[in-house]
Amino acid sequence: MDTALVLGIISAIAALIGGGGGVFAFIISRQKNNHDEHSSSVLEWKQLYDEMKERLDGQEEDNKKLREEIFELKKEMSKLGIELDGYKRFDNYIYELESYIIVLLDALKTLITEDAYNNIVSKRPSKNVNITSPKDNKKK
Numbered sequence: 725m726d727t728a729l730v731l732g733i734i735s736a737i738a739a740l741i742g743g744g745g746g747v748f749a750f751i752i753s754r755q756k757n758n759h760d761e762h763s764s765s766v767l768e769w770k771q772l773y774d775e776m777k778e779r780l781d782g783q784e785e786d787n788k789k790l791r792e793e794i795f796e797l798k799k800e801m802s803k804l805g806i807e808l809d810g811y812k813r814f815d816n817y818i819y820e821l822e823s824y825i826i827v828l829l830d831a832l833k834t835l836i837t838e839d840a841y842n843n844i845v846s847k848r849p850s851k852n853v854n855i856t857s858p859k860d861n862k863k864k
Contacts, residue, residue: 825848833841 829841829845829848832844836844
């Protein structure tokens with residue numbers, strides 16, 4: 725074989741290896757860039773997930789506190805409703821007593837003197853507090 729031919733073959737092989745090495749380096753560099761981009765995307769998604777999880781945990785805690793507060797308010801409303809029913813029954817009883825007093829005074833008017841009647845009427849207790857019904861409060 726001729727030296728020129730051997731030299732040509734060696735230089736062709738060297739050129740292929742050198743050129744192939746550049747292509748190989750480019751491919752490796754590209755793969756590394758893709759891997760870095762993927763890693764950075766994964767990191768960003770993880771940060772976003774952690775942030776959203778933290779927000780959700782905070783909202784769940786707030787919701788729990790609000791549920792407890794609503795439960796306490798419902799219990800308080802129930803107690804107040806029972807108390808209001810007692811006041812309504814008491815107010816009804818007072819109304820019946822006042823009606824009974826009026827009937828008794830009318831009956832006594834014919835049996836006693838005018839001065840005695842006026843004395844009894846002046847000592848009659850009066851109700852200074854007006855208890856309104858819930859219907860009246862809704863109109864306001």
